[in-house]
Amino acid sequence: QVHLVESGGGLVKTGGSLRLSCTTSGFTFRDYYMGWIRQAPGKGLEWVSYISHDDDTKYYADSVKGRFTVSRDNAKNSLYLQMNRLRAEDTAIYFCARDLVGSPAYWGQGTLVTVSS
Amino acid sequence: DIQLTQSPSPLSASVGDRVTITCQASQDISHYLNWYQHKPGKAPKLLIYDASNLERGVPSRFSGSGSGTEFTLTITSLQPEDIATYYCQQYSNLPRTFGQGTKLEIK
Numbered sequence: 001q002v003h004l005v006e007s008g009g010g011l012v013k014t015g016g017s018l019r020l021s022c023t024t025s026g027f028t029f030r031d032y033y034m035g036w037i038r039q040a041p042g043k044g045l046e047w048v049s050y051i052s053h054d055d056d057t058k059y060y061a062d063s064v065k066g067r068f069t070v071s072r073d074n075a076k077n078s079l080y081l082q083m084n085r086l087r088a089e090d091t092a093i094y095f096c097a098r099d100l101v102g103s104p105a106y107w108g109q110g111t112l113v114t115v116s117s
Numbered sequence: 118d119i120q121l122t123q124s125p126s127p128l129s130a131s132v133g134d135r136v137t138i139t140c141q142a143s144q145d146i147s148h149y150l151n152w153y154q155h156k157p158g159k160a161p162k163l164l165i166y167d168a169s170n171l172e173r174g175v176p177s178r179f180s181g182s183g184s185g186t187e188f189t190l191t192i193t194s195l196q197p198e199d200i201a202t203y204y205c206q207q208y209s210n211l212p213r214t215f216g217q218g219t220k221l222e223i224k
Contacts, residue, residue, distance in 0.1 A: 035213065044218035045153075045161065045204055050211055059212040095160060100151060101208045102167055107160035 002026035002106045004096050009111030016086050016115070022079040022096030022108055030054075030074040033099035036081050038092035039110075048094070049081060063089075086115045119143055119207050123216035131224045134195045138219045140188040140205035149209040152181055152190045154201045155218075161204065165190060197223060 008020040022034070036048040049070040050059040058070050069082040079096050093110040120143035130136050140150065148168040153161035163172045165181035168188055178193045192199055200223055205216040 033211070037215075039155075044202070045155070045206075045215045047212050047214055050213065057211075061212075099208075100206060100213045102149075102151065103163060103170070103172055105151065105153075105161075105163040105166070109160055 002098070002104075004098065004106055004108035006094060006096050006108040006111035009094065009113045011114045011116060012086055014086065014088060014115055014117045017082070017084045018086065018113060020081040020083065020094055020096075020111060020113070022081075024077045024079070024096075024098075027098065027106075029072075029077040034072060034079045035097050035099065036070065036079075036094060037097055037107075038090075038094045038113075040089065040092040043092075046092075050099075051079070083113070086113075088115050088117070091115045118212060119146060119210055119214050121205050121207055121214055121216035123203075123205060123219050126218065127220040127222055129222045129224050130195050132195055132197060136192040136195050136199075136221065138190045138203055138205075138221075140183075140190070140216050142186045142188070142207060142209075145185050146207045146209035148184050149207055150181075150183070150188050151206045151208065152179075153204045153206065154199075155204060156201045164203075195221075195223075 003025045005023050035050040051070045067085045071080045095110045096108045098106040122141045150168045152165040155161040169181045180191045202218045202220045
C-alpha cells in the first residue's frame with residue numbers, strides 16, 4: 001500500500017525558514033518524479049516544485065524560485081522542500097505527490113505552513 | 118508551462134441537476150488530463166484520468182470527455198456529497214499544472 005506522509009510544517013516568522021519532508025512507502029521511490037503542491041487559504045491548488053527521479057531536473061514555480069529548494073534521498077525514500085525567506089503568501093497546506101500521470105494518483109495528507117509577522 | 122483555464126467558477130446548482138465544468142488548455146495536451154475533487158482538509162481525490170476514464174470506485178454519475186485543448190467534466194444528477202472544488206490537471210508536460218478550480222455550491 002502506498003503512503004506519503006508530510007512533516008515539518010508549522011508557524012514561522014516572515015523571512016524565516018522551514019524544511020518540509022515527505023516520507024514514502026509502498027512503491028519504488030527512485031523510479032518516480034515527485035512534486036510539491038500547495039493550497040493557500042481560499043485559493044486553488046498551485047504546483048510549487050517537481051524533481052526528477054534521479055535528482056537531475058528540478059522545476060520551480062515563479063513564486064518560489066530562488067527561495068525554495070527541492071531535493072530527494074532515494075536511499076531514504078524521502079522528498080524534501082527547503083523553504084527560505086518565507087513570506088505571508090507562502091502560508092498554505094503543502095502536499096507532496098508522486099508524479100501525477102493518470103491513475104493511480106498518490107498524495108500525502110498535507111502539512112500546514114503558517115508565515116506570520 | 119501549460120495554462121489550464123476552468124469555467125465557470127463558482128458554479129451553483131441544485132440537487133439532481135446535470136453539471137458541466139470545462140477546462141481549456143493553452144496548447145494541445147492530447148488526452149493527458151486528470152480531474153480531481155477536493156474537499157477541505159483532505160487530499161484531492163482523482164475522479165477521471167486520461168480525460169475520460171473513470172477512476173475505480175468513483176460513482177458513474179461522473180464522466181469526462183475531450184482531447185487536445187478542450188475538456189469537460191460532467192456530473193449527472195448532482196448529489197449533496199458532490200459539494201467540493203473541482204480541478205483539472207495536465208500531465209502532457211512538466212511541470213504538471215492545474216486549473217484554477219471550480220467551486221461547486223448547492224442552490
